[in-house]
Structure formats: C-alpha cells, structure tokens
Amino acid sequence: MAKVLTSKEENYSQWYNDLVTKADLAENSSVRGCMVIKPYGYAIWEKMQSTLDQMFKKTGHSNAYFPLFIPKSFFSKEASHVEGFAKECAIVTHYRLKNSPDGKGVIVDETAKLEEELIVRPTSETIIWNTYKNWIQSYRDLPILINQWANVVRWEMRTRLFLRTAEFLWQEGHTAHASKEEALEETMKMINVYAEFAEKHLGIPVIIGSKTESERFAGALDTFCIEALMQDGKALQAGTSHFLGQNFAKAFDVKYSNKEGQLEHVWATSWGVSTRLIGALIMAHSDNNGLVLPPKIAPIHVVIIPIYKNNEELNRILDTCKDLKEKLENSGLTVKLDDRDTHKPGWKFAEYELKGIPVRIAIGQRDIENKTIEVARRDTLEKTTVSIDTAIDFIGNLMKDIQTNIYNKALTFRNNNTFEVNSYDEFKIAIEKGGFIKAFWDGSAETEAKIKEETKATIRCIPLGSKDIEGKCMVTGKPSKKQVIFARAY
C-alpha cells in the first residue's frame, strides 16, 4: 500500500503521519500528490507564518490577497515565465455541472464553457503585475512592498509529501521599485531574512547563494536561494528570492514617471518559502525517536505528565502540575498538561518524543515528597531531577540551550558532510556519499549539464561573499575563479 518515503526516509513516515497525510481522494481521481495537513503539522506552519510575518512587517511589508484564478492570456505575456510553468498548470474550462442523463452522478455541462480558460495559480507574478499596472503612475507610488499568504498548484509529474505536493501553501512577496539598485537591495534583504529565519528559528544552517542560469526562476534575471543539507546527505532548497529586473514591468506595461518627468519601467522582485520548510525541519533534525523541534518553532514547549497510582494520588499531584503549568505559561511558554487516564506514562513519553516537544516534565508521588520534578530534554534525551523552586529558571535556560544545541548539531553535521574536491574523479566518489561538495566550475551551462547527466548532482548555488580563488574547472580544466556547491537535491 501507500508508503510515504523509502529507504532511510522510511523511518520518517510515522512522524510525517502525525503532521500530514496524503489526501484520500476518490478512486480514479486524477488529482495526485495532494496533502492533508493535520492539526499538529498545521500548528507548526502557523508558528512559521507568525514569525515570518513579524519579520516582514519589520522590513516594511504588508499582506494582501490576489485571486486564485488567472486568465490564460496573462501567461502569454512573459515568454520565459510561461515556458517555465506551462507544463504544470491546472486549467479551469467550465463553470457548471449537470445531472448525467443516465442517472449516474454528474457530468460537465458543455454549454457552460468559459470564453477564456482560467489557470489555477502556480505563482502569482502575472496577476499581481497586471494589478500593479493600475496602482503605479508616479515615483511617489513606489516602492510597493506586498506579501501574500496563499495556496498554489503545480501539476508536477512526480510528487513527494511535503517536499513536492501538487498543492502547497506558501508566502510570496512581490515588490515594485523605482530603481535597479533598490530592487537588487530588496532581493538581497529578503534572502537574508530567510537565512535568519532558517538558522535562528528553525535551527537549520543554510548557505546563501545565487543560482546558475539553468536553475533560475522562470522570468528572473537572478535567483538567490538558501540551501540546506538534510541528514540523508541530500540538499534542499529552503527559500528563494528573485531579482526580476524589468521583465514583468515590460510584459504588463507598468511604467512610472520619475522625478524628471520621464516614463520608466518599474523594477521587480519576488520571494517565497513554502510548507516544504516543514519537511526541512523534519529531515534536518529528526532522530530515531521521532521529531526534534527547536523551541522557537514548537507549537508546545513543555508537556507535563503526572504519574499516579489512583485518583486520590492524581488529585494531589494535579495541584502541583497545574501550579507549575501556570508559572511556566507566565514565563512565556506554551504548556500542555496531559492528565489523560486513557494512556500510561510510558506511552505518553514515547508519544511526545515522537512529536518532538522540546521538554517533558514528569511529576509523581516521590517528587511531591521531595519537592522536585523530573525534566527530560528532547534533543539529547537527558533527564534531570530539579528542585521545584528553581524549575522556572531552569526550564527557561533549557529552552535557549536546546535551541542552540539543535542548530549546532545540524551545523556540525553539515561541516562533517561538506567536502572540497579537485578532480572530477574525486567528485564522482564524493557525490555518492552525499553532502555538499565544493568544486571549481568553468561557468558554462554545458559543463553543468554534463555533470548533472553523469552524476545526478546539480549546482545548488554559487555562495555569496566567497572570495575569488584561482583554480581550474574540475571537468574541463578551464580557469575558474569560484568554487560552487554541488549536491544531489530533492
């Protein structure tokens, strides 16, 4: 039957199952690879949303919403854009159903055919720039800094839960600027916001870089990305920020008059992260006991489990639990008290480890007598007995500890799995082991394609801020100034 992931990833399936499942659509349905995000998975997404939203507000952005349906004609306006998305679009052709004459169910009413087909958005550049056209006349109208939280549909040939679903949730920022410099600055600003979010909140170290021409977003002049390394040695693109130049402004005829009174095309950026980040979180941190969530993204920080033999004992222990819960909540943490008598303590321990709750507290009769609690941290699985008087401070510090420890662990993993190679032979061996591989590349699309063809490895990015070093392309031997990052990717 349906298995979510394979080989090493098979281990992840039961944890995925807590967060998300494959949508159970009707048999014969041609909709494939849609996901149901379960409450716990959605709670993680909400946490990501609120954190990102705050970061966007700080950088001056506002949220707005644009239509799900995009007229087909919008897509024909930017040639390279349609080239990139044409093969994976869902198209609405009719607007009405009717009862089938043979009495079996419903059929499409052929008389209700749309004049112009509608495309279910795979991304919103076209409809947004068609709208911006009416919003922008003067340099006084710029910049426009807008973000949208939405769902998009891409009819991929192959899907994979979380990492590549037919429909996914994301945020897409679309900005309009008066100058190239300002747009470029915005592009860089937002990729840095993503990097900060990934590292400080998700605990996932990322490499910021630019994409090669072949990996670039359809319609962009330059694409910047953050690349993360998963525990199975494969790379995952965790976020992108595109410098769109004047491509969309020209395609949708968006001009403004500058201070000198001359008409100019507007400069554009777009940037986004998606529910794929939940997949990144799982695959970057999980261990054999399940998920490991960094405190800053965990929907629940602390779970308290009372341990008791009978109702009388429970009532005594519960008072202590409730009191502790309140104090922890006052210190800014989200706390769950699990006093269900339908499951045994051992069952609950395993359950919350599976869910990745950062800290678990157990309180039993002997703790009441000793005025202690047992604190277990998820990242190291260590247990400590702490005096109840010092518990709040202890747990507050523990949260910070866990957050940095998770990041450091992932960073160490990445460092141990980043290799530098000087020859193509070395490269071929290294790529089989997985990880990031730094190598010189001559900058040509032919060489890039050859490497991909022969090793399935792609150039993840050209790291930003790396200094020029003299070297020779590992394949052609031509002079090269930059080492780029290769990996097999999701």
Add this chain to the structure above:
RNA sequence: CGGGGUAUAGCGCAGUUGGCUAGCGUAUCUGCUUUGGGAGCAGAGGGUCGUCAGUUCGAGUCUGACUACCCCGACCA
C-alpha cells in the same frame, strides 16, 4: 510518458502444486489486574481478497484487460 514493482481487516503482512470455515501482528471494544519508558491475561467486533471479465465442479491463488499506488528517469519550491 518510459522502465520495474505492489494491491488480502484501520495500519503492517502471511496465504504452499487451485480445495471447501481467509489467517497472523498491531490497533479497536469489554472485563479484571496494572501505572517512574509504548503493560498483562481473558473475551469480542472488524474482510464482497483493487475492479471487470475468462478458465474450472471449485479462484485470494491461474489467464486477460483496466485502475490505483510505490520506486527509478524526465519536471520541480
């Protein structure tokens, strides 16, 4: 769309050269004993064996077609 594989209880699986009442683990429900790491015992419920056709006295098992899913490629956040 090409190549390979799978389809039997909610989930994971077994089912012999066709043989009569389709099984195991787990989960679920009931009762008692348990409760500091996914408890034990006893009992119960749950399946038109993916769909349609064919061969046969008889099909989960053999044949054909269809469908869905999984893996590998092409595509991709």
